[in-house]
Amino acid sequence: MSFHGLKMLYEGKAKKIFEKSKDEVVIYFKDDVTAFNGEKKDSISGKGKINKKISVFFFKILEEKGVPTQFIKDLDETSFVARKLDIIPLEVIVRNYTAGSFCKRYGVKKGIKLKEPIVEFSLKDDELGDPMICKNVILSLELVDGDILEKIEHYARKINEILTRLLSQSNIILVDFKLEFGVKDGNIYLADEISPDTCRFWDKNTMESLDKDVYREETGDLVERYSEFLRRIGL
Structure with a gap:
């Protein structure tokens, strides 16, 4: 798609957001991939198209199950139309197994199934490295009510x-x-994306990664693994 004439509101590591109207934006998925807070960077052909397809698939399912999302309609292979939101400056992390920074922080082995899911928060701020933040601090700083x-x-x-x-x-x-998440007219919506860039997916039998850890750890071909995930979920 050509974005000629559309104002770019934001460019992140993996997406660009363009203003379509006063109520809508276009979210474009780039082929760029980064790790370790941007220290490792590449452009991998086909990645953006896959992440967009997976995100739309998940957003549609979640809408059907009663979770309001930013998604409005498909646009093309690498972009979709979404509600323009005031993005809440928090990242919400849900953990079912031990992995990544959780293991480093608490000195535990990778791959342990947690007794119950853990919900953590980090401050959405690239310059600060998205530091972890607790509920008391969130409320005390009045980031949200x-x-x-x-x-x-x-x-x-x-x-x-x-x-x-x-x-x-x-x-x-x-x-x-x-x-x-973001807010519009007092309502909360799921925003951004849900893809192998923002999730960890493991094969149930082999515990093999089907996500960005393949790129972080250099254990395989990223597009190949993302494509395998697509195939598994029937896309």
């Missing part, structure tokens, strides 16, 4: 239940994932 924070956590847990159940049918473990 208590009702919104409660609703965000409720939706995060609901999304986890829906996607865990869905992916288990394809022999995929939902290890952990990151969510973002």
Whole structure:
């Protein structure tokens, strides 16, 4: 798609957001891939198209299950039309198994199934490295009010239940994932994306990664693994 004439509102590591109207934006998925807070960077042909397809698939399912999302309609292979939101400056991390920074932080082995899902928050700020933040600090700094924070956590847990159940049918473990939310007219919506860039997906039998850890750890071909995930979920 050509974005000629559309104002770019934001460019992140993996997406660009363009203003379509006063109520809508276009979210474009780039082929860029980064790791370790941008220290490792590449452009991998086909990645953006896959992530967009997976995100739309998940957003549609979550809408059907009662989770309001930013998604409005498909546009082309690498972009979709979405609601323009005021993005809440928090990243919501849901963990079902130990992996990544959680293992480093608490000195535990990778791959342990947690007794119950954990919901964590980090401050959405690239310059600070998205530091972890607790509920008390969120409320004390008035980043959001208590009702919104409660609703965000409720939706995060609901999304986890829906996607865990869905992916288990394809022999995929939902290890952990990151969510973002936004507000419009007082209503909360799931925003951004849900893809192998923002989630950890493991094969149930081999514990092999089907996500960006393949790129982080240099254990395989990223597009090949993402494509395998697509195939598993029937896309």
